[in-house]
Amino acid sequence: MIEWFKTLHPVVQALLATCFTWGMTAAGAALVFVFKTVNQRLLDGMLGFAAGVMIAASYWSLLAPAIEMTEESGGIPWIPAVVGFLLGGIFLRIVDGLLPHLHIGFPDEEREGFKTHWRRSVLLVLAITLHNFPEGLAVGVAFGALGADFPAASLAGAVALAIGIGIQNFPEGTAVSVPLRREGFSRFKSFWYGQMSGVVEPIAGVLGAAAVLLIKPILPYALAFAAGAMIYVVIEELIPESQLKSNSDVATSGAMIGFAVMMLLDVALG
Secondary structure, X not given: OHHHHHOOOHHXXXXXXXXXXXXHHHHHHHHHHOOOOOOHHHHHHHHXXXXXHXXXXXXXXXXXXXXXXXXXXXXOOHHHHHHHHHHHXXXXXXXXXXXXXXXXXXXXXXXXXXXXXXXXXXXXXXXXXXXXXXXXXXXXXXXXXHHOOOOOOOHHHHHHHHHHHHHHHHHHHHHHHHXXXXXXXXXXXXXXXXXXXXXXXXXXXXHHXXXXXXXXXXXXXXXXXXXXXXXXXXXXXXXXXXXXXXXXXXXXHHHHHHHHHHHHHHHHHO
């Protein structure tokens, strides 16, 4: 199985990897068929876990390789890392200000983006979809680096990143579907909206891998860009949501565990 995967084109590898992360979102959303509600402390801990995974992935799987690749090519190591990182955050800030969405747990008055009469359920899904884009992009860029023949890139590292993102997508799927069920949606509709929040990841993954293969010099910038976008999501969305109900200790513990799990995956496998 592993040998077969190695023979695939990097864009196909990225597609399959992000289909896995999307599948994990769907698996988490499927819990709505079993539970109508989830304990708020558990949900906050799961959101904290997702934040921890994304923070660790941003450094171990994205920024560190970007710096190493720049050093290997004889460039100034900090330039792509800093420039790409800030551009990723700026990009997410612009999209965040334009795309209509509503973060889970917040009242309708806290809607963001341009004004619209779209239903609350759509806005909730768009909020998760917005932060799933950089996750898919990160996985895609990691696999694209393999095709670009950078010594610092490894299949094991890209797979570790995909596994880490997939693990943290499970609670994210639950964090979308269960609140929708609590608001009166049917189990199937809640599941459907929950898994749809992850459909953007395969799209972003393919785009990221293809962009790197077409323009190899942008790879360190692309890695740092994905890292900046993910950190923006963590600070702007996941951490505030996880501590909204005053479960800060649980959320913080979840973030520590999530960081440790992603670090373990990247160091052990990458």
